[in-house]
Amino acid sequence: MSNTAPSRHELAYVFTDSSQMVNDARIDNVRDLNKTYTFPVYTKREWLATAAALREHILVSNGLMPMPEKTPLNAQIFGRIEREDYTVEKVCFEAYPGFFTTGNLYRPKGKVGPFPGIVSPHGHWGRGRLENSESGSVPGRCINFARQGYVIFSYDMVGRCDSGEQIDHQYGGAREALWGLSLMALQLWNGIRSVDFLESLPDVDTDRIGCTGASGGGTQAFMLTAIDDRIKVSAPVNMISAHMQGGCLCENAPNLRLDVTNMEIGAMMAPRPLLMVSATGDWTANTPSVEYPAILSIYAHFNAEDKIHQVQIDAGHNYNKESREAVYAWFGKWLLGEDDPTQFKEVPFEVEADEALLVFHDRDLPPHALNAAQLTRSRIESAEKQLAERRPTGPDDLERFREEMGTALRHALAIQNPTPADLNVEQFGSIEKSEFTAHRLLIGRNGVGDQLPAMLFSPKAAGEKRPATLIVHPEGKAHLIDPETGDAMRLIVDLLAAGQSVLTVDVFLTGEHQSADGKTERDDSVRYFTTYNRTDAALRVQDILTALAYLTGKAEVSAVNLVGIGEAGLWSLLAAGFADADRIVADVNAFESDNDAAYLQSLPVPSIRRAGDFRTAGTLVTPRHLLIHNTGSAFETDWIADVYQAASAADRLRTETQAVSSEGIAEWLLG
16 A cells, blocks of 8 residues: 555546645534534434434443343442431442442331332532532432432442442543443443342332432433433433533543434433423523423423423522422422422431441452453453354344344444435536546535545446446545556456446545645544544445445446455445445455454444444345455454354355455456
8 A cells, every 4th residue: 555645647536626625524523512502303203213223322332232231239238327217228239240339228217118219320529429518418319308208329420439449430441432331331330230229129119210410410310311211200400401511521421422412312201201400500501491492392292291391490500409309399299199399398407427328438348349450351351252142143143133233333333324315416527538437526415514525437338237336445546546657446447347337435534535735634632522523434434335325326336346445444344234235345454353452543433342343244244245355364254254154155255364456356346
């Protein structure tokens, strides 16, 4: 592969002026947590599809597809304190083996159960679940809920209070993200297992479980509500905003908010009862006029406008007494069947001393507790075990794998399959040669603002219907043109001679995406860049799908093939499972397919390894014709070969350790 700029030959460029470059909106349109976003108008049908896809996306972004095994909680409940009308106990259980969820369990005293249960995540208060101040008392709300007749579990953010004895509140990084591991992922799993814990208690009515938290705890509340239908009533406090999505690492799982905001995630509660508490003095100041009407529009689709309500408190960022009383009344209505809000005024309370609430006060961490590095290793091993258990051995397995792991990989890549009708194609003239015509094109998707410079080579001696091949080069289509002669490379010539059309494109930030005076890059310095923006590699996979959609929409095209050269072979193999390409050629460039460092270097796509990486990609391509070459000794093909064998399609798979020549590729494509 040449690193030098190719000569500016006419077959290499859409733009004839070297000062021109692509005006791709994705280059400058960088999303972040502090932009002001608008809630779309959804029909009911559109919303149901959006909500279903968003639920999958949240799960994948947090490493929860496939859902991890729910291992025994091994719960310990101890240190019981008896008060006049409630009790409080210390709790720890294993959300994952060796990873502990810690907190306090508050129960009614002198009442007959079973009782509704509440999971209570706290926000970024200075003292975590022990916070007891005017702006927010976590124990205070738990005591009052218990007195009213609930069993409530108040649990730690990861890295706070007792949890801080095991894992820091800065857990995770780029390597962990490959596996869907992050601080937010751990906290969301803690929430799921906290519901499991409540359901295990004999005095809890499992059909009446609610969730409430403020600030970062509000984020935990609406995230848990979105993906866990066991939450019947929810009250995220001072968090759902159109212009601030959450400022902590624990609120920003990679890939999470690529196309949506907290408004859509909050709306996933519909039609279950939802209370939106906001404050005049923080980023929820516009809730009555912006976020609440937006989410109300979704509830209207279910004729459930009575199940959503908003209350705004004239205060700064808080979960103060007034906010708490609004939540007491809302939960009382839907979980206790009491419509009179005056029945739920807060009663004065006295909070226990820290040592009476802390799980690890005068108590060591269990000897098998994992540190951060051990936890990461354990979760990766578990993910690999789950993938191995799903390895297809027959047609039924193959279909199940495609449904589950194919969905996971699609969401990890965050790709869409445009139809020809979704495309916007601009033509910039053509070049006539004796054997073919080359058409200059810009291909994009309506409403997206993406632009793919492309050259479509059409043979003059061709039948009414003919195959077409897309060829992708990692440095752009100009590198498919001989820099000395200006002629097309041998592969293009051979395919044209056989009557095929050939499309070459510049995928994201390659070729004509670059300015004449240097390399063009996106500003990835914004906080939590990958939470709000697709990676360059993922966008390149998308562009391959967009280009294939263009070819499949052409009336004269009978079948579509795909060829990826060098690193573009990796992008092409990832794309191929989601497209109708008949024959696929992937130069995998001796990529180390089982080495996280290699992914961080070339394919830093969040959750790609959790979704099965190239094992899933190869399985999705099965049983189509697939040539994987230039594997070296690093790119593993055994899984793909086994799947092809299981599908009785071993004769359609070819793997080569060395790079196959242009002539060899053409011969293979032409069958």
